[in-house]
Amino acid sequence: MLASIARIRLGQTSPCQLHRSFTFAPVSNYVKLAYDLHKPAKDTDDASTRNAPIIFIHGLFGSKKNNRSMSKVLARDLKRSVYAVDLRNHGDSAHDSRHDYTALAEDVEGFIDEHGLEKPTLIGHSMGAKTAMTVALRSPHKIANLVSIDNAPVDAALKSDFAKYVQAMKRVEEAGVKRQSEADEILKEYEESLPIRQFLLTNLLRTPANTHRFRIPLRHLAAALPAMADFPFRDPDAARFEGPALFVRGTKSHYVPDETLPIIGRFFPRFRVVDIEAGHWVVSEAPEEFRKAVVEFLQDKD
Structure with missing residues (x-):
């Protein structure tokens, strides 16, 4: 078990978190995402390698290149294939005037279907974290678990x-x-x-x-930018992900304050939280601590 486990009280959410409802208009054609595939050093026929891939999702202004080193390490340590993707309007993926979490999530869901991935793990940082959470709440049957890096399922103003x-x-x-x-x-x-x-x-x-x-x-x-500060789900009684979820917080960052833990627990009742001595850029600032937390969390799921 991870050393740092959130002990939460399932309280009521604030009115600002629940006062709006959203209609999820489907994207007519999802954007096909560019990606790099990082395989374990020794390919095997082990079912966990074939059927438990990881999709690593970058943050705003990032790309699959940002997660290259960590993707290789996780592929090695977990013996799983890691797909580091470029979200729409980033890296080598196509550009589109629509850029919100519903569209980003549908692109990831399309990627899962396109590549025939069975129950992948989603790992996302910042914008990628909210994208992963949106996929989990929209299509919980598509994924096994998720790792959210320094973001929470709430409206929260972006840093200027x-x-x-x-x-x-x-x-x-x-x-x-x-x-x-x-x-x-x-x-x-x-x-x-x-x-x-x-x-x-x-x-x-x-x-x-x-x-x-x-x-x-x-x-x-x-x-x-305003849509990136938003989160498309308001009511945890209407959408919930029952699978395991790890929330990694940078102790010097403000994106996942303690006040968000109750709402995280309502959307993701099987969540854990790990605090890492870092700012918002947790993976690059504290790569070894991040690796240990993710490997322990995912090995505990095997």
Whole structure:
């Protein structure tokens, strides 16, 4: 068992969490997601390798590249295939003007069906965490369990940094920079942290005109920021995931405060919480602690 298990009291949710209801309009054609497949070092015929894959879902402005190292480690340690995906409007996946959690979840559900994956584990960070939670509540029969990294199933305002990053990236494109170092100088005006600037710069591409632009559609994502703060489910009595769920919190982050534990417990009654000494970027800041928590949680499910 994990050392840190949430002991929750199933209290009432606040009015702001339940005052709206949503109609889930289907996406006519789900976006096919680009992905990298990381297999265990030695392929076997073991059923857990074939039928218990992991889908690793990045956060806002990220891509499958961000999870490459951890995907390889989890494939090795758990002897499972790991699909690191690019969500719509990110990485190598197609762009679409619609960008909300219902659409993102339907893309992941389409990916599961397209690849014939049986009861996968979903691991998601930030935007990817809310996407994974949305899949679990929409289609609980499709997945075995989930790992949510530093996000909760509630409406919660995004840090102003995300809007600031969009503004910074737009300035980079408007400047027509020809070198990554020039782009970094502009980003530095908006973000002091070198790791975060390097994370944003993974989206930079060179154009045929020898200038740089970002691969992500800034216009679509800027318009989607309010939806990324939202969560499409309000009533845990109407939608609940009964499978195991692990919520990993960064102790220096504000996205999963203690006040969210009761609502997490109502949507995901079999949840555990593990606190890791890190900020919002838990996987990159504390990779070994994250690996241990996930491996222990998923091995406990085997």
